[in-house]
Amino acid sequence: MFNVGPTELMIILVLALIVFGPKKLPEMGKSIGKGLSEFRKAQADIKREIRDGMNETPSSATAPATPDGAATSTPASDGQSAAVSSDGQGSAEKPSA
Numbered sequence: 836m837f838n839v840g841p842t843e844l845m846i847i848l849v850l851a852l853i854v855f856g857p858k859k860l861p862e863m864g865k866s867i868g869k870g871l872s873e874f875r876k877a878q879a880d881i882k883r884e885i886r887d888g889m890n891e892t893p894s895s896a897t898a899p900a901t902p903d904g905a906a907t908s909t910p911a912s913d914g915q916s917a918a919v920s921s922d923g924q925g926s927a928e929k930p931s932a
Contacts, residue, residue: 851863
């Protein structure tokens, strides 16, 4: 990721020691370590959740299939149609002609 060698790392640590001091540096290291740990844990949780979501089957795929020759869900027409009112809702009454 970063091309940091041992010399560059020592320079960074010495500068951090000068800037933050010997008392504050261990506290900062501890808080940074806790932050990285929490980040990794959240990242693992997200990966697990995505993996579990990808492995789930949709509920429509688990419905039983109809065997060949079985009736379809479309009802047969008897030649009569229901009247539809102006608001688009069906009516139980027969249309007047």
